[in-house]
Amino acid sequence: MEQKLVPIGVSARHIHLSQEHVEILFGEGYTLTEMKPLSQPGQYAANETVEVIGSKGTFPKVRILGPARSHTQLEVSRTDAFSIGVNPPLRESGNIAGSAGVTLKGPKGEVTIEEGVIVAARHIHFHTSDAERWGIQDKQLLRVRFGGDRGVVFEQVIARVSPDFALDMHIDTDEANAAGVSNGSTGEIIE
Amino acid sequence: MEQKLVPIGVSARHIHLSQEHVEILFGEGYTLTEMKPLSQPGQYAANETVEVIGSKGTFPKVRILGPARSHTQLEVSRTDAFSIGVNPPLRESGNIAGSAGVTLKGPKGEVTIEEGVIVAARHIHFHTSDAERWGIQDKQLLRVRFGGDRGVVFEQVIARVSPDFALDMHIDTDEANAAGVSNGSTGEIIE
Numbered sequence: 001m002e003q004k005l006v007p008i009g010v011s012a013r014h015i016h017l018s019q020e021h022v023e024i025l026f027g028e029g030y031t032l033t034e035m036k037p038l039s040q041p042g043q044y045a046a047n048e049t050v051e052v053i054g055s056k057g058t059f060p061k062v063r064i065l066g067p068a069r070s071h072t073q074l075e076v077s078r079t080d081a082f083s084i085g086v087n088p089p090l091r092e093s094g095n096i097a098g099s100a101g102v103t104l105k106g107p108k109g110e111v112t113i114e115e116g117v118i119v120a121a122r123h124i125h126f127h128t129s130d131a132e133r134w135g136i137q138d139k140q141l142l143r144v145r146f147g148g149d150r151g152v153v154f155e156q157v158i159a160r161v162s163p164d165f166a167l168d169m170h171i172d173t174d175e176a177n178a179a180g181v182s183n184g185s186t187g188e189i190i191e
Numbered sequence: 192m193e194q195k196l197v198p199i200g201v202s203a204r205h206i207h208l209s210q211e212h213v214e215i216l217f218g219e220g221y222t223l224t225e226m227k228p229l230s231q232p233g234q235y236a237a238n239e240t241v242e243v244i245g246s247k248g249t250f251p252k253v254r255i256l257g258p259a260r261s262h263t264q265l266e267v268s269r270t271d272a273f274s275i276g277v278n279p280p281l282r283e284s285g286n287i288a289g290s291a292g293v294t295l296k297g298p299k300g301e302v303t304i305e306e307g308v309i310v311a312a313r314h315i316h317f318h319t320s321d322a323e324r325w326g327i328q329d330k331q332l333l334r335v336r337f338g339g340d341r342g343v344v345f346e347q348v349i350a351r352v353s354p355d356f357a358l359d360m361h362i363d364t365d366e367a368n369a370a371g372v373s374n375g376s377t378g379e380i381i382e
Contacts, residue, residue, distance in 0.1 A: 078368035079270050149281055151346035177269035178369035
């Protein structure tokens with residue numbers, strides 16, 4: 001049977017901003033500028049960064065991913081969260097109701113968000129054609145194995161299926177470090 | 192069949208010092224003093240800390256674990272390693288030949304070690320009686336599962352068996368955060 005192999009993208013801490021917050025932080029009428037494209041079509045790392053201020057510390061330069069979204073969302077690892085003193089829940093991207101808050105500071109202003117800070121649940125983006133070929137449904141929970149001297153099986157990996165997605169598994173830096181993997185590593189979906 | 196359940200101890204970054212290095216850092220004739228006992232009999236967290244200086248950053252207060260050992264050994268997570276700019280190999284405790292170096296600074300002096308910095312390989316301490324009951328051999332590689340919303344199976348978990356050990360699985364902070372577990376969590380050894 002065909003092995004179900006997925007490439008890994010390791011998500012370092014990053015932030016998505018609403019256009020309203022872009023303008024508070026960078027000035028009225030400002031729009032994000034693209035530094036480089038990401039694996040998912042239309043998404044990019046912006047040239048801009050923001051300062052993130054928690055109760056116990058700050059990250060001076062957190063990369064913004066564009067384009068602007070409907071809601072601001074900061075994604076950090078659990079290690080990051082401890083180090084600056086925030087307590088985000090583990091959530092799927094976009095599900096931010098009741099999540100943690102934080103203060104953001106840009107060159108032109110600052111804003112405190114009441115929610116939007118999460119630890120992102122690991123997930124795989126599947127193009128519809130990949131999902132159909134492998135018999136995988138949107139929202140299905142999968143198990144993915146990585147070999148090597150820090151071999152692990154990640155459970156509870158959420159399948160996300162869309163004709164707009166490219167095949168890519170997203171894990172955070174804690175997960176990557178725990179498994180001894182990095183960008184370009186390959187995992188296998190197992191039963 | 193009896194479940195093989197093991198309690199978790201999460202190892203934050205810490206250091207073991209040789210008596211020679213204790214005296215360089217804290218003064219001639221100095222001996223470490225106990226703050227609190229650890230899970231393994233005779234081992235303790237010391238009141239003393241040292242500053243650890245890497246090429247890109249420092250940790251101002253790294254806890255010393257006592258008593259003094261034959262060789263100095265600094266154990267960090269991969270995240271820690273990136274943050275201060277050291278590149279330690281994944282190793283079993285005690286196996287430090289050719290590992291990474293770092294500079295240590297105490298109240299009375301400093302010392303640069305050429306080797307001794309490692310990322311500790313995950314392992315389980317078994318008292319001989321636990322190992323016999325469960326049919327586990329010293330050095331055997333095990334698989335240990337944790338449930339929950341960040342469920343994982345850790346592979347390549349090294350069994351260490353001794354009449355001097357108490358049952359305890361040691362993982363680092365990256366591994367604990369990736370699995371969503373903390374001190375007091377319980378894993379299950381699986382086939």
